[in-house]
Amino acid sequence: MLGTCRALQQLHVKKFVHRDVKPGNIMRLTDGTIKLIDYGLAIAVEAGKSAARMGAGTVGYMSPEQAHGTSPIDHRSDIYSAGRVLKYLLSKLPADAQAALASGLADKLYELADRLTQKKPEDRPQNAYSVIVQLEQIQQSLRAGSLTQSPPDSAASVAEVPKSSAAAKPKAASSTAVEAGGSAPMSRRMIGWTAMIAILLGLLGFGAYQIIFKTDRQATVVVENHEPGDVIKITSEDGKVRSVELGDPANFVVDPGTYELNLRDANDRELDPTGITVTGPDQLTVRIVNRSSAVRRDPNEGIEPAEQLSKLEMLELGNADRPKLLSAPFGSEDIASAREAWSEYLGLPQSITVGVPQNPEFKLEFILIPPGTFEMGMPKDLALIPGNKEEWAATSKPAHTVTITRPFYLSRHEVTQAQFRDVTGTELTPVTDDGTELPATQIGWQACVDFCDRVTGSESNLPDGAKLRLPTEAEWEYACRAGTLSRFWNGDSIGPEEASLRFDDREMKLEPVDAFEANPFGLYNVHGNIAEWCSDWFDPEFYTSSPADDPTGPDSGSRKVIRGGGYSNPPFSATSYWRMSYEPETRSSSIGLRPVIELPTR
Structure with missing residues (x-):
């Protein structure tokens, strides 16, 4: 002290x-x-x-x-x-x-x-x-x-x-x-x-x-559907037991490890799941459910690996009313129908405008992205755009089928300079005029994570149990493509009237976050203007062994993925599939963020 x-x-x-x-x-x-x-x-x-x-x-x-x-x-x-x-x-x-x-x-x-x-x-x-x-x-x-x-x-x-x-x-x-x-x-x-x-x-x-070390590794466990006086018994791997009486909010913190959870005096109620494993700072969600509705066992228990259910099939097990997933290619009408169905299923609106109590002027609009299956990466036989090189393109190959199994919300726009400053209070990002039109830049990866954490922890109007974070690389590409199979969401080529990129007849500069036409998901500037940080560590060979469902990248690395290309980058770097990476501490005038709202597991 x-x-x-x-x-x-x-x-x-x-x-x-x-x-x-x-x-x-x-x-x-x-x-x-x-x-x-x-x-x-x-x-x-x-x-x-x-x-x-x-x-x-x-x-x-x-x-x-x-x-x-x-x-x-x-x-x-x-x-x-x-x-x-x-x-x-x-x-x-x-x-x-x-x-x-x-x-x-x-x-x-x-x-x-x-x-x-x-x-x-x-x-x-x-x-x-x-x-x-x-x-x-x-x-x-x-x-x-x-x-x-x-x-x-x-x-x-x-x-x-x-x-x-x-x-x-x-x-x-x-x-x-x-x-x-x-x-x-x-x-x-x-x-x-x-x-x-x-x-x-x-x-x-x-x-x-x-x-x-210790507190920075603790996870928060949020308990849904609790009643006043509910007590959670927490048993660690070494047999140590502690009990937590749930208050408002109903949550508790635990150190890394594996824990068994039990609801005391539960009668016909129980926790789902009854066990958790904590590996680092995160937010986990468990629910108190009626015994009749709780999952009794792992559906893959005792089944040979070749015959086991996929993650998606396990999600759909016991969820007959779960809407069907989109499957690329799909168009605007498919998106509208799926968005309506998922909105009704979740009991949430199709768009959410997030505010924070410390600033009534802060408004960040998110749009619901229904889950689906798509082809991720650069197709093998696709010709290179002039200026590109085969060795650069290798990290975006091979193309492989990926399924986003859960719906999420994604910001319609890149975070503005004013929004970033309002939440973090920092002077990191330059501000032009009042900062409400241009995207925040000159911010490293950790600063973007801090932005998300601060909004989550600021008593904002996020759905219960939800949190802000950076998108995974797979979520970003799925949202950028919006059901299309072409290089860009609007075709195989792009011009200066469609994106802020390095064109011979265009000044290289930032444009407002709502410039140009939105893609079929309703997202602006997914190609150009600024590249956007993703949550994944970068591995040039990750696509050769990527999981098929909800990939989150390798466990560690030295560089973080960025996507979308910036105003000073050539068009090939802004294609839907193109992968770039930088050290997390990198601050650039053409890198910013577009956060995700992650919903609790249902």
């Missing part, structure tokens, strides 16, 4: 506010130095002015004035966030930390955390230096062994602790209870907890592990 607060002090002296102090933005170097990282939301604050942009920050760590715009944002907002980090670290102390609590040392940390997180900025410490002084005093007490001595009242100008805050911290064990354990065990415990709190103060070892 000292390293973090010292970094904030230096930042505030230069009249900047970080606005995103959280565990994930604090890093320990190999030499033990603590670094505060990710200054994407940092802004300069002139004296007496509000550091505006309400809602920029991370839920759970941003101050009330950031979240709700109740007062100007200044350095005290960062102090609030630092207090939330301290509370997070204290929450990670194991349950048997009563010895440390009894010593009075942890009490001082809880009291300091309460001071830092007062709702009103004027009730918090007024600068980072006063927090540093308080932490140094606690550290000195630790080194001197005077664990019960309080720091002098005059040493730091910190507001008094509200009496009501005491209830929020764990109750210290009585001195009788401590003495009952015997002096030798007590000594060992005190040594252990002295070291633990020294680690917490310095933000080393344990704290760094929790911050950088």
